[in-house]
Amino acid sequence: MMGKDAEINATKEAALILVGKCVINYQSIEQILKQLIPRASLEGAMDDMVAIQAKQRIKSEFSMLGLLVGRFTREMMTNEPEPKESESGGKEHVFRFQFFVEFTTEEAGPGSNFAA
Numbered sequence: 866m867m868g869k870d871a872e873i874n875a876t877k878e879a880a881l882i883l884v885g886k887c888v889i890n891y892q893s894i895e896q897i898l899k900q901l902i903p904r905a906s907l908e909g910a911m912d913d914m915v916a917i918q919a920k921q922r923i924k925s926e927f928s929m930l931g932l933l934v935g936r937f938t939r940e941m942m943t944n945e946p947e948p949k950e951s952e953s954g955g956k957e958h959v960f961r962f963q964f965f966v967e968f969t970t971e972e973a974g975p976g977s978n979f980a981a
């Protein structure tokens with residue numbers, strides 16, 4: 866009887882360790898996307914870069930992983946990035962940077978809703 870309780874406790878402990886590792890991975894991915902997405906596309910006058918980046922960072926700061934993944938796939942997983950609407954208030958554009966991930970339908974996987 867005592868051996869069975871010890872085995873159950875060891876199994877519970879192993880399961881909790883695995884769940885903890887999954888939570889840590891989840892949070893790590895969420896933090897990476899929160900850092901990557903606001904910096905993936907910048908456009909505007911150099912004087913406004915700090916304000917533009919702060920505005921984009923706020924959009925991502927309180928988002929959860931599901932929304933961040935949706936935004937990442939919509940904005941960055943494309944073969945033809947969409948031009949961004951200007952946030953420079955009519956000033957001449959001095960700076961533009963856009964990061965995107967190019968992929969094929971095969972790389973996206975079977976049943977994917979990504980268009981190549």
